[in-house]
Amino acid sequence: MATSSSPFTALYTSFLYSTPSSPSMAALPRRRRPGCRYPRIQAVDLDQNTIVAISVGVVSVAIGIGIPVFYETQIDNAAKRDNTQACFPCSGSGAQVCRFCTGKGTVTVVIGGGETEVSNCVNCDGVGSLTCTTCQGTGIQPRYLDRREFKDDD
8 A cells, every 4th residue: 555645734823933043042032123023823724624624624614604684684584574375275265175075064974784874074064165274264375484483392
């Protein structure tokens, strides 16, 4: 198994590891330029992996902030507009046809021996229709967040 050495395998920065050019200079204090109150910070040598990691971090923070802000503005804009779209399941009528009796109001049951019994539908009480569960009978399609029912699971 051959290994290749790369100049980017170890992070070397002159900021962190500075060695004096001669042993006699190690004991001397560094001289500052006149008018400069703060010591100069040397540039950090960054390899490609470090730059990619910093870029990914910045983009992740921007996305983490941007997406909730986008949704909040969309919700606020939608709340300002009037909702006039007709409900899809009931076509704007506010009532849906009963699934058990298919809108007849009665259910026919075959008992056996050729006998049948006709009775009122127990689901719609013989009316043949039910209040639309999507729009609650208003006939207007609710927005997504309006449809959700927040119930306590306890």
